[in-house]
Amino acid sequence: MSHATTQVMGFEAALERFDPVLGLEVHVELSTATKMFCGCSTEFGAEPNTQVCPVCLGLPGALPALNRAGVEAAMRIGLALNCEVAQWCRFARKNYFYPDMPKNFQTSQYDEPICFDGWVDVDYDTPEGRRTFRVGIERAHMEEDTGKNLHMGGATGRIHGADYSLVDYNRAGIPLIEIVTKPIEGAGRYAPEVARAYVSALRDLLRALDVSDVRMEQGSLRCDVNVSLRPSPEAPFGTRSETKNVNSLRSVERSVRYEIGRQAGILADGGRVHQETRHWHEDTGLTTPGRSKEEAEDYRYFPEPDLVPIAPSREWVEALRATLPENPAVRRTRLAEAWGISDREMAAVVNAGALDLVEATIAAGAGQSAARKWWTGELARVANERGVELADLRITPAQVAEVEALVKSGTLNDKLARQAIEGVLSGEGTPAEVVAARGLAIVSDDGPLLAAVDEALAAQPDVAEKIRGGKVQAAGAVVGAVMKATRGQADAARVRALIFERLGVDG
């Protein structure tokens, strides 16, 4: 801790003197129904140690049996990241003792990853506009997750000072894909933005592949950020720190920014950056040292003798390649052009998690503007209110398009349409059924409207007098009364016309 007193250097000052190099390691929990090497459920949030068996508990004698769905997900991720898929690869044992590791080794991959040597383009915003950065992918490999230690008693919930510890092995054996970037060089002052954009793009990609929940807050996507500094882009890499516990996109960006400043402070002071693991603290925006890696740990990797090698056939790889969805960034650009909307408008749709839904609604016949309006407006509000995902609402894109068609044909106005949607969401049936059951159609038949208009005029003789005197804007009050009397089902324009007709004035 010789540099505990060193000042963290300001970001701008740090960049004047140093060139940052990043490396990101992302662990993705796959959403396979069962674990990587046994048939236990992977459901999140179960009672501790209820989703375990001899295999994932590592009981003496138990053996792993490979989950084919996990291997396929790994290959699809690799293909989506433009990686090569190995023609032959093996698992390896990573040996180290830790109570959350049932076997005291992790079944992982070492020098023979299933996917390697790829890239992904990520977009990030600068004051000069949007830019694209190509992030190289070193490898994507398969491994199993560990259990979770819970430290009980004590003040901090951490191991030091705890009275005792419990281990929950439900997570042990859940399939993980570790995706490692090549060194990210040349991002300069935008290194924090590029890091964030990479994780964000990766998250979109994994979501589009439907291989993971990618919920950073639940730990199904975990990010370790490696940062090092060097005096110039020509200099060799500096000593890196590895920051763990970076559990949101914002934290990715902030932790890179902080580490650049921290390391710059040390180096400018003539100090030496320790190769170590550091922990990110969301609340304070600081990193603190964890396990020191000065003495490199020796994991004694060797090929896992309990699992046979994986040799994916070219046919298998090509069949998986054919299942890849369109790259999310490419798709966004394509759809924005097709719909004629701006980047900003598209961002609103994406941020609301509504892209698939809007696209489907347009496909079902709605206009792009109306489709976007419904999903990012009224429906997003309801979803937010109920604390659910948009896609989990009980209304289909086709039903939204149907409501919109009723608006367009004049059967519903905006207010009635919202009532129709509310009816569908409450399970009252299709939009047509809700409109019929609730009697929501606009009333444009003059008979009942005339009676309502007469009644409203009679109730407000002073207003009627003003209108007769030429104050046509006073008609609004009468229109409101008529709308109220007809429970909003009147065609407001027709009501206005009838009022003027009744009073003999020109509208």
Place this chain on the structure above:
Amino acid sequence: MSALDLTRLTAAQLSELLSSRTVSAREVAQAHLDRIAEVDERIHAFLHVDTDGALAAAGAVDEARAAGDRLGPLAGVPLALKDVLTMRDVPTTCGSRILEGWRPPYDATVTRRLREAGIVILGKTNMDEFAMGSSTEHSAYGPTRNPWDTERIPGGSGGGSAAAVAAFEAPLAIGTDTGGSIRQPAAVTGTVGVKPTYGAVSRYGLVALASSLDQAGPCSRTVLDAALLHEVIAGYDPMDSTSLAEPVPGVVASARRADVAGMRIGLVTELGGEGYQAGVRQRFAEAVKILEGLGAEVVEVSCPSFEYALAAYYLILPSEASSNLAKFDGIRYGLRVGDDGTRSVEEVMRLTREAGFGAEVKRRIMLGTYALSSGYYDAYYGSAQKVRTLIQRDFAAAFAQADVLISPTAPTTAFRLGEKLDDPLAMYLNDVATIPVNLAGNAAMSLPVGLAPEDGLPVGLQIIAPAMADDRLYRVGAALEQALFDRWGGLLIEEVPAR
């Protein structure tokens, strides 16, 4: 039935008496439990006798037979299970203190197959701790003694299974063979032991010593009995990724065929010369003559890389073992030492492993940890894997010239207890002829070919077949056995002195 001692019968004979309902499974089980009670205090073949479980299983077989159910040929035949295979709710120690008191919550696939076949499991047999040894002296629960001479070792690691069969405590047993742990005990106890092709018998529930070498197999007093048991335990298992999907070769049919006419039998020049006891060489040579007399063509084959087999084995085995045995840390099951509330989890793990493991286990964990260390991996583990490939090539070349290979199983007959305990290298040399088979994944059998004239102790002959040609072992073994029985006027094991 008083004239008939049920414990002297082979499994095949018991099978006939049981299926004709001449005897009940309960009677057979009780006779063997009585025999265990009578002799096991001196032999110490068993670590745990499951009296209640055995009688209940036997009773269930009798009921099923009475109800007219179709039963397998070994239904009601008793068996001794090596304590390295899990058996639900029955103690499984692997001969180690560190697993004392552990009752597994699940059956090994082998155990499940035995139960499904109606085989009555009498109990769990003694072994060198975690199957590391060639004498069963490394058991934390005391050595097993050889029924031929209780001052001598019964071989290892599966000395308990071999001794149980040799002492008529069980007609059948299950062993496991990582470098000879079925075959060498069979040789020194005058019994039959088979290491099937790697992957032929599921390893699920076999507490791993060295995953790439371990294989469970049958122990018996005759070749046919071994074949009957082989058919029960072999077959594909989705729980074991290294399990073979190919159909099990017809080993029982081959044992009944017992015919070697026209077969080419290869003598491995590197196995059997210098360092082999005179009586072992003599009995082996006689057996070769018998095979020739039966119409086999005997050829000499050379396997030059076998010279490096022992060295490669003692790098690969400890490497895998150091990792396989890491799970024994006192956190989840078994022994826990030093957990008094003041110590860290790392200290408790260290104290537990220090107290729970014996000297030989620690020796091999340290060897393996060293061999896998960064900077040494290529020189040790990497080189050993290359030797393994060379040995596989030697076998491939030899099998191009011969249908099976033969050698003495072990260089010597049973040695005295304590004789090699302080000399690990001398102990390791016991397996010099059996280890190449494990490194290559082939199948092999040991069967008795007589007593060494100089000490009157059994000598074993090893037959080696290519992977997935286990049936050849039984064809050759049964033919040789028949000729020997004719010469002896019965089973050699009948002469065992232990009473």
